[in-house]
Amino acid sequence: MIQLGQYPPAMRVVAHLSDTHLLGGGRPLYGSVPVEDRLRVALERLEASAVDPDAVVFTGDLADVGEEDAYRRLRAAVEPVVSRMGAELVWVIGNHDDRAAYASLLFDEESDGRPQDRVHDIAGLRIISLDTTVPGYHHGEIEAAQLDWLREELSTPAPLGTILALHHPPIPTPLEVMSVLELKRQEELAAVVRGSDVRAILGGHLHYSTHSTFAGIPVHVASATCYTLDLGANADRLLSGVDGAQSFDLVHVYDEVIVSSTVPLAPHVEATGFSVEYAPMIEGMSPADRLEQLSSKSSHLNLNEAASSAG
Secondary structure (H helix, E strand, O other): OOOOOOOOOOOEEEEEEOOOOEOHHHOOEOOOEOHHHHHHHHHHHHHHOOOOOOEEEEEOOOEOOOOHHHHHHHHHHHHHHHHHOOOEEEEEOOOOOOHHHHHHHHOOOOOOOOOOOEEEEEOOEEEEEEOOEOOOOOOEOOOHHHHHHHHHHHOOOOOOOEEEEEOOOOOOOOOHHHHOOOEOOHHHHHHHHOOOOEEEEEEOOOOOOEEEEEOOEEEEEOOOOOOEEOOOOOOOOOOOEEOOOOEEEEEEEOOOOEEEEEEEOOOOOOOOOOOHHHHHHHHHOOHHHHHHHHHOOOOHHHHHHHHHHHO
16 A cells, blocks of 8 residues: 555564463363464454564463473464464563473474573564563563673664563553562663663563553553453452453554554454455545545545444
């Protein structure tokens, strides 16, 4: 499609999914949540959409208890879809994952127990997968050696900048009990990324969509595909995980800005819209005619829309 507004098409597009929490044998999570079905729906929605991602990023908690079969099933479900879309697959490790199984079954590498940090070049956009896990624990932390490595990596800017992908997002959460499991020593990470070419930080872990800033950098947290945490739960619930409101995010990288948008897994009944058959007509208009037809409340297109709304 031609450029219709002030901004040209995004230079890169990243699909951001998180917290799949798969179990071996395809078992449902907590005995009731069909996590493989939820992942399948997310991938089907992404592939069927008009979005053409350059990369697909999963920000951790890929397996619920680190089972080898869970990683095999995850890889078998995800890799063919990402390959068909012509995108690069970026895995990030989470606190529910196992480093050895993660390395051997997703990367065909042996693990020596060290953090699983990797760098991906998406045609000039650098995506750094940073391991924030603490083996045996659910909170997050980054080792001094990792910070030194990250500082060295960021010392050379990437042509389109850097996206830092990690599991534990370096932001506050209104769910106080979750704050116990936050990323520790965040000030040390801030000292490394502040003033660098890091344009956005992608995270997971919280099981709800949220956005903030860290060291002046936008932070985008994708909700889970497995289950979500209900911020509007009754006051008598300290924490409430629900099988609903799952989603993933689309990250559009422009020249000067990055936009993160949330896509719900559950499709809904369309109330209004336009078919793609309208596209050639819209593209064929002059900019002035296009603005008049789409913006003017008295235009032919908008009058037809208003008539349909009125029944």
